[in-house]
Amino acid sequence: MARSCAVCGKVSLDGFNAQSSGMNRVRAHRRFHVNLQQTTLDLNGKSVKATVCTRCQRTLSRADQ
Numbered sequence: 001m002a003r004s005c006a007v008c009g010k011v012s013l014d015g016f017n018a019q020s021s022g023m024n025r026v027r028a029h030r031r032f033h034v035n036l037q038q039t040t041l042d043l044n045g046k047s048v049k050a051t052v053c054t055r056c057q058r059t060l061s062r063a064d065q
Helices: 054-064
Strands: 013-017 028-032 036-043 046-053
Touching: 036 054, 046 054
Parallel strands: none
Antiparallel strands: 013 028, 036 046
């Protein structure tokens, strides 16, 4: 199973490293990884551990205030 955000479902993306010099402009494959963190969420009064991206973590912390 791919690592993804438990809230929004965000996953890693494929991309290229651009070469800055040379005539052929060879592109090297790379992965853009999601910044996932283990956090405890409060769901229906129960504490649940979940892997959440930092964007959702920030949004959830602002909703609590």
